[in-house]
Amino acid sequence: MGEEPHPIQFGEFIVDPEDRRLIGPGGPIRLGGRAFDVLCALLRADGRLVSKDQLFADVWNGLAVSDAALTSVIRELRIALGEDSKDGMIRAVYGKGYRLEPSTKKSCNNNAGSVISSGRTMPKLAVLPFDDLSPEGDLSYFVDGVSEEILSKIIRGSDVRTISKLSSFTFRGSDKARAGEELKATHVLDGSVRREGDRIRITAHLFEGTSGDTIWSDSFNGDLNDLFETQVAIAEAIATSLVSGFTPQPSQAIPPYLYDQFLRAKSLASAHDHQSIAIALMERVTQEAPDYAPGWGLLAVSIAHLRMVRPAEEWPTLTEQAQQAVAKARKLDPAEAYALWAEYRLCHPYGDYERQVALLKALGEVMGNTSEYHFMRAWFCCLIGRFEEAIEHASICRELDPIANVGGEFLSACLYYAGRLEEAVAINLADLQACPDNRFIAANLLSCAARLGDRELVEELLEPARQARYPFGDLQFLTRVARVELERDPRLNAQLVEAIRQQCVSKNCFDLMSASGLARYGSPKECHDLISQLPIGPAGGNAPDFLSNASFLVLLNPSPQVRYDPRFANLCARLGLAKFWTENEIWPDCAENDDLEYDFRKEVRRAAQVTQPEPFSRPD
Numbered sequence: 001m002g003e004e005p006h007p008i009q010f011g012e013f014i015v016d017p018e019d020r021r022l023i024g025p026g027g028p029i030r031l032g033g034r035a036f037d038v039l040c041a042l043l044r045a046d047g048r049l050v051s052k053d054q055l056f057a058d059v060w061n062g063l064a065v066s067d068a069a070l071t072s073v074i075r076e077l078r079i080a081l082g083e084d085s086k087d088g089m090i091r092a093v094y095g096k097g098y099r100l101e102p103s104t105k106k107s108c109n110n111n112a113g114s115v116i117s118s119g120r121t122m123p124k125l126a127v128l129p130f131d132d133l134s135p136e137g138d139l140s141y142f143v144d145g146v147s148e149e150i151l152s153k154i155i156r157g158s159d160v161r162t163i164s165k166l167s168s169f170t171f172r173g174s175d176k177a178r179a180g181e182e183l184k185a186t187h188v189l190d191g192s193v194r195r196e197g198d199r200i201r202i203t204a205h206l207f208e209g210t211s212g213d214t215i216w217s218d219s220f221n222g223d224l225n226d227l228f229e230t231q232v233a234i235a236e237a238i239a240t241s242l243v244s245g246f247t248p249q250p251s252q253a254i255p256p257y258l259y260d261q262f263l264r265a266k267s268l269a270s271a272h273d274h275q276s277i278a279i280a281l282m283e284r285v286t287q288e289a290p291d292y293a294p295g296w297g298l299l300a301v302s303i304a305h306l307r308m309v310r311p312a313e314e315w316p317t318l319t320e321q322a323q324q325a326v327a328k329a330r331k332l333d334p335a336e337a338y339a340l341w342a343e344y345r346l347c348h349p350y351g352d353y354e355r356q357v358a359l360l361k362a363l364g365e366v367m368g369n370t371s372e373y374h375f376m377r378a379w380f381c382c383l384i385g386r387f388e389e390a391i392e393h394a395s396i397c398r399e400l401d402p403i404a405n406v407g408g409e410f411l412s413a414c415l416y417y418a419g420r421l422e423e424a425v426a427i428n429l430a431d432l433q434a435c436p437d438n439r440f441i442a443a444n445l446l447s448c449a450a451r452l453g454d455r456e457l458v459e460e461l462l463e464p465a466r467q468a469r470y471p472f473g474d475l476q477f478l479t480r481v482a483r484v485e486l487e488r489d490p491r492l493n494a495q496l497v498e499a500i501r502q503q504c505v506s507k508n509c510f511d512l513m514s515a516s517g518l519a520r521y522g523s524p525k526e527c528h529d530l531i532s533q534l535p536i537g538p539a540g541g542n543a544p545d546f547l548s549n550a551s552f553l554v555l556l557n558p559s560p561q562v563r564y565d566p567r568f569a570n571l572c573a574r575l576g577l578a579k580f581w582t583e584n585e586i587w588p589d590c591a592e593n594d595d596l597e598y599d600f601r602k603e604v605r606r607a608a609q610v611t612q613p614e615p616f617s618r619p620d
Contacts, residue, residue, distance in 0.1 A: 008043055010100070011089065013081065015043060022080060034059055035076045042090070042100035051097040071592045074098065075388040092592060124400075126163040126185035126209075127151040128171055130202070133194040143193045144169065145263025146202065146231065150189070152337070153235035155367050164371035164401035180209035183402060187215070198223045198256055204234050224256030254289040261285050265298060275306040286325070296329035297338025304345035312538040312545040322346055337366045344376055349383075350512070350536075350551035351576040351613055356380050371400035378410060384580065385555035385588025387418035409440045412448075418589065419557030421448045425457075436470055443475040450485035451558050458486050484521060497522040501530060509537030511548040515571070519562035528567040536574065536614055551575050555588055563590060569603035573611035578604045 007016040007023075014023040020036055022029045031039070037059040041050055055070060078090055091099050127150060132143040148165055155162055163183050171179040180188045191204035200223065206216040216237055220230045254262070265281035268274035282299035289295055303322040307315055322342055329339035344359045360377060367373045374397040381390035394411040412431070415424035428445035435441060442461060449457040460466070462479055472479060484492045500517050504510040510531045518527035538545040554562050554571065562568060572578040581587050582605050591600050 010043065015039060024080075024082075029080050031080050032073070032076060035073045035080070038070075038073050039077055039100075042098060045099065047099060047101055049093055049097050049099045053097075055097065074592065075589060079389055079392055124161045124163065124184070124186045124209075125154065126168040126179055126183045126188050127154070127165065128176055128179055128188060128190045129169045130190065130204075131192040133192045135196060139193075139195055141267050142195065142260060142263050145266055146193055146227070147191075148266065149263075150204075150231050150234050153231055155337075155370055161369040161400065166371075167401045180207065180212070183209075184399075185209045195224075198225075200224055200227060200230075202230055202234070204237075206237075224259065225253060227256070227259065228253045254285070254292045254295070258285050258289050258292075258295075262292075262295060262298065265302065269298060269302040269305060275302050278302040279306065286328075290328075291332060293329045293332035293336045294338060296325045296332070297336045297342065300325035300329060300342035301338045301345070304342040308345065308546045315545075319346055335362070335366055337363070340366065341372070349546050349549040351615075353380075353384060353576060353580040356383075371397045374400070375410060378414060382414065382417060382552040383550065384577065384586065385552060385590060386586070387414055387552075387555075387557065387589050390414045391418060391420075409438070409444070412441070412444050416444055416448055416558065417552060417556050421452050421558065424448045425452070425454075439470065439472050439475055442470065443472055443478050446478055446482050450482035453486065455486060458482055481517070493521045497526070504530060504534060507537070508534060510534045511536070511538060511545070512551065512553040512575075513548040516553050516556065516559050516562050519564070520559050524561050524563075524565040524568075527562060528565045528571070531571065532567060551577060555590055557589065560590070560593070560595065563593075563596060563600075566598045566603050569600070569607040570611050572604055573607035574614040576613035578608035578611070579613060582608045 007014050007018075012024060013029075015021075015036075016023065017040060020033075022031045022036065022039065038055060041055060041058050052070060059073075074090060074092070081089060089101050091101055093099065127147055129140075129144050130147045132139050134143075147169075151162060151165060154160055163185055167183060168179065168185075171182075176190060179185070186209045188207045188209055189204060190207065191202060194201045199221075201219065201221050203219045204217070205214055207214055218234075218237065220226075220233065222230065261281045262285050265278040265285070268278040268281075279299065279302045282295060282302055285292065285295040286299055300322045303318055303325065307318040307322065310318065323346065326339045326342050326346075329336045333339075340359060340363050344356065344363065347356050347359070357380075360373075360380060363373055363376065374393040378390040378393035378397060381387070381393060391411065391414045394414045398411045409431070412424040412427040415421070415427070425445060425448045428441050428448065432438065432441045432445060446458065446461045449461065462482070480496070484496050497518060500514045501522075504514055515527055515531050518530065536549065538548065554568070554575075562571075569578065572581075577588075581591075587601065591604075593600070
């Protein structure tokens with residue numbers, strides 16, 4: 001009998017060929033069969049180049065497959081190995097193949113299992129909205145705010161994974177009995193709040209998610225001035241019950257009537273039509289309690305949310321206001337979560353990549369186990385063109401936010417950006433059935449259906465009765481694009497291209513949505529001839545200015561035409577992407593695309609040396 005293959009260690013990873021397992025610092029990592037075989041082939045080469053032909057022969061046994069199949073497997077491997085730094089181990093040699101460059105590689109004996117984590121299931125907690133037992137029963141905003149603040153303190157003080165409140169807060173009354181099962185939570189925290197004047201009683205119960213067995217229960221009585229200490233005490237008790245360390249964070253008390261205003265503003269800060277009300281409430285709180293860091297942080301977040309939906313000419317004023325609030329919050333508490341979140345929201349739709357990396361690192365320290373954090377990580381991955389990696393974070397976001405559909409919206413969007421249209425359609429159809437009025441889900445489904453040529457689905461989404469009941473709102477412009485995409489009529493293409501061109505010329509600038517449209521419905525040459533003469537800025541289209549200038553719009557896999565012209569590298573340099581990619585050796589998914597008639601990485605490196613990043617041009 002031949003000798004059994006020993007596990008191989010490289011860097012922080014171990015490959016066990018016999019059991020076909022990849023083991024990382026945190027335990028086994030799920031990996032597809034083809035990806036595992038490619039990894040083994042690269043390891044056997046011991047740092048030498050493995051040609052594409054050799055990989056096709058070894059892994060696909062000579063079966064005729066396209067380069068895209070290998071590219072997809074390489075992406076899967078890079079995600080599994082956490083390839084998000086300049087020390088990435090898998091290196092592509094343009095047009096030839098790949099090599100693995102681990103820092104260390106050695107054969108291990110079969111005690112390799114000792115480095116595997118114990119496999120204990122990480123707790124996943126759902127905090128439900130506490131019941132309002134006040135005499136009048138009209139303090140839902142206050143009770144929800146208390147519940148959310150307890151959740152925030154658990155997030156910041158422990159490593160417990162938490163379900164987003166957008167999902168967990170949908171379970172109220174008798175529906176709470178279904179929360180553990182539907183949210184797939186290992187544990188559920190529920191309770192009640194009774195407030196009479198300045199007196200308050202909070203009762204909290206921690207349940208096991210599936211059996212419903214009570215793990216911990218307690219009641220807290222006092223006046224509103226004791227509320228801050230009570231919330232910390234509950235958070236610490238929960239973290240301790242879930243076998244997680246808890247580090248209490250500084251918590252300053254403010255007068256009860258101001259805390260009431262704070263909780264009102266918190267419930268409105270992210271609502272599209274209510275940010276102005278939240279801002280007014282928080283201006284009062286910060287004026288009367290200037291040393292309350294969360295107050296300044298929430299004020300900054302409210303302004304940052306408003307900025308994202310307002311025209312670009314309003315950005316400078318809103319940015320200055322938000323930055324002032326951020327500075328005051330972080331002076332009082334350098335790790336104030338709302339302030340960090342606001343800072344991230346204030347980053348431009350392109351550029352600011354290094355700053356975003358630093359902010360994401362800081363946010364990971366205070367809210368790394370939340371759906372909001374993984375949403376922001378996915379968004380950043382999209383901005384730099386790493387859509388497969390974005391899908392990983394968006395999937396976690398969906399897992400931690402399974403009901404509210406924020407995670408579902410963005411996961412399907414990331415799948416669309418990556419060109420995985422059929423998968424995006426499947427998610428969108430299920431989510432739209434549950435939330436027929438969600439225009440973001442409908443818009444993404446419309447885009448996917450149009451690209452796939454699914455006329456029946458497009459017509460269903462554009463049916464006048466449905467449009468009247470569930471309008472696309474600020475995404476209405478996509479309906480025209482869907483028609484052009486579906487009909488493939490040269491006259492419609494020409495009309496759309498001319499409208500985009502005239503719009504850019506009249507505004508003396510172009511946005512990235514316009515650039516992508518010019519290349520797709522006109523020609524790559526026509527696109528780059530025009531945009532090389534204009535600054536980047538809000539071209540006055542129908543889409544919000546922030547979305548129209550997000551850098552991922554020129555990196556989408558379903559719209560590669562803008563990349564067919566070598567001058568695309570110059571555009572990437574103007575966006576700051578070339579500098580970020582080359583300095584960090586973090587490359588977008590499209591860098592692996594062999595359909596281009598030029599060496600993408602070579603052109604990007606050249607452009608990064610000769611073209612400086614261009615600031616966003618706002619209208620006079």
